[in-house]
Amino acid sequence: MLNYEIDPAVLAPRVPRGTVLDLFDGKALVSIVGFRFLATRIFGIPVPFHRNFEEVNLRFYVRREENGVVKRGVVFIQEIVPRRAISAIARIAYNENYRRLPMGHCIEHTSVDGQPRLSVEYSWRLGLRLNRIKVAAAGKPHEIAEGSAEAFIAEHYWGYAVQPNGASMEYHVSHPRWRAWKVVDAELDADVAALYGAEFAAALGRAPASAFLAEGSPVAVYAGKIMT
Numbered sequence: 516m517l518n519y520e521i522d523p524a525v526l527a528p529r530v531p532r533g534t535v536l537d538l539f540d541g542k543a544l545v546s547i548v549g550f551r552f553l554a555t556r557i558f559g560i561p562v563p564f565h566r567n568f569e570e571v572n573l574r575f576y577v578r579r580e581e582n583g584v585v586k587r588g589v590v591f592i593q594e595i596v597p598r599r600a601i602s603a604i605a606r607i608a609y610n611e612n613y614r615r616l617p618m619g620h621c622i623e624h625t626s627v628d629g630q631p632r633l634s635v636e637y638s639w640r641l642g643l644r645l646n647r648i649k650v651a652a653a654g655k656p657h658e659i660a661e662g663s664a665e666a667f668i669a670e671h672y673w674g675y676a677v678q679p680n681g682a683s684m685e686y687h688v689s690h691p692r693w694r695a696w697k698v699v700d701a702e703l704d705a706d707v708a709a710l711y712g713a714e715f716a717a718a719l720g721r722a723p724a725s726a727f728l729a730e731g732s733p734v735a736v737y738a739g740k741i742m743t
Contacts, residue, residue, distance in 0.1 A: 516546050516547075516548050516668055516669070516726065516727055516728070516729060517546065517547045517548075517648060517650070517701050517703055517723040517726045518544050518545070518546045518664070518668055518723055518724050518725045518726065519544065519545050519546070519547075519718045519719055519721065519723050519724055520542050520543070520544060520718065520721075520724050521543050521544065521545050521575075521715070521718040522543070522718070523536055523538075523543040525714050525715065525718070526543055526545070526575050529575070529590060529592065529677070530577060530590070531577065531590060531675040531676065531677050531683035531742075532677070532681065532682065532683045532742070533579055533675075533683050533742045534577035534578065534579045534588065534590075534675055534683065535577060535578060535579075536575075536576070536577055537576040537577050537578040537587055537588075537671075538576075539576075539664060539667045542724075543575065543576075544575065544576060544667075544668070544724065545573060545574065545575045545592070545715070545718060545719070546573070546574055546575070546668055547571065547572070547573050547648055547703060547719070548571070548572050548573075548574065549569065549570070549571045549620070549635075549637030549648050550569070550570055550637075550729075550731065551567065551568070551569055551570075551620065551731075552567065552568050552569075552570060553567050568596060568597050568598050568601065568618070569596070569597060569618040569619070569620050569637055569639075570594060570595065570596050571594075571595045571618070571637050571639055571648065572591050572592075572593065572594040572595065573591070573592040573593050573710075573711055573715070574589045574590060574591045574592060575589070575590055575592065576588070576589055576590075576667070576668075576671055577589070577590055577675055579673070579675070579685070579742075586672075586673045586685075587670070587671045587672065587673065588671050588672070588673030588674055588675045588685070589671045589673070589674055589675070590674075590675050590676070591611055591612060591674070591676070592612065592711060592715075593612050593613075593614065593710065593711055594611060594612065594613045594614070595613075595614055595615075595616050595618065595639050596613060596614075596615060596616075596618070597615060597616065597617060597618040597639075598615065599615050601613070601615075602614060602615045609674070609676050609684060609686065609739055610676050610677070610678050610679060610684065611676050616639045616640060616641055617639065617640045618637070618638065618639045618640075619637075619638045619639075620635070620636060620637050620638070621634075621635075621636045621638075622634070622635050622636075623635075627653070630653055630654060631653070631654065631655070632651060632652070632653055632699075633651070633652045633653075633696060633728065634649065634650070634651045634652075635649070635650055635652070635728060636648070636649040637649075641706065641709060641710060642709075644706050644709070646704065646705035646706060646710065647702075647703075647704050647705070648701075648702065648703050648704075648705070649700075649701070649702045649704075650698045650700065650701045650702075650726055650727075650728050651698065651699050651700040651701075652696030652697060652698050652699065652727075652728040653696070653697055653698075653699045654696065654697055655696070656694035656695055656696050656730050657694060657695060657696075657697070658692075658694055659692060659693060659694065659695050664724075664725045665695050665725075665727050668725075668727075669692075669693055669695070669729055670692065671688075672687065672688050672689065672690075673685060673686070673687060673688065674686045674687075674688055674736070674739075676739070678741065682741050682742065683741070683742045684739040684740065684741055684742070685739060685740055685741075685742050686736065686737055686738065686739035686740070687736075687737040688734065688735070688736050688737070689734070689735045689737070690732050690733065690734040690735070691732050691733075693729040693730050693731065693732060694729070694730045695727045695728060695729050695730065696727065696728040696730075697727070698726040698727050698728055701723055701726035703719060703723070705719075707719045707720065
């Protein structure tokens with residue numbers, strides 16, 4: 516998870532109706548997140564050749580208050596997957612901005628000065644350009660501290676998506692609290708303007724404000740509902 520500060524004005528037109536930007540220490544953030552789906556089921560059904568695959572997404576953070584309860588969620592600017600059926604189903608079910616591109620990943624366990632080192636890379640090809648995100652993490656995973664930047668990024672348990680008629684869909688995402696590794700090196704090598712639009716090039720062209728590698732876990736994504 517590579518996290519970047521961004522001008523809130525870039526995100527304002529994308530904030531779903533009924534939500535507001537969720538800020539960390541007064542700053543708006545976007546994150547590029549790479550991960551692997553394993554043993555995936557779609558509506559409870561395993562789909563052959565669509566169970567294990569990569570995803571890389573660009574997302575930002577919003578919140579919504581309902582009956583005195585604050586719901587903290589994410590909005591996806593774009594989600595890249597290598598499987599056509601996954602992209603199509605996500606568009607139909609949630610109107611999320613999925614696109615299919617050739618993808619790959621590499622996970623390497625090494626050691627530096629006797630300390631374990633874990634390197635994780637996700638790559639995807641757009642035209643002739645190979646894009647990638649990569650982190651190197653040291654030591655062992657640790658519990659994510661309350662109130663930390665890691666907690667803000669990892670612990671948003673709702674998703675929000677703008678629908679074709681302008682309404683907002685809300686859906687719940689459930690997973691246990693993740694552990695995370697300390698990242699000692701992080702890299703984004705991508706044509707940001709071609710992937711996400713020129714308005715994101717300045718923010719994503721800088722060094723990330725923070726980066727970490729999460730352990731992952733079983734995750735459930737529930738059916739969405741239109742907010743009223």
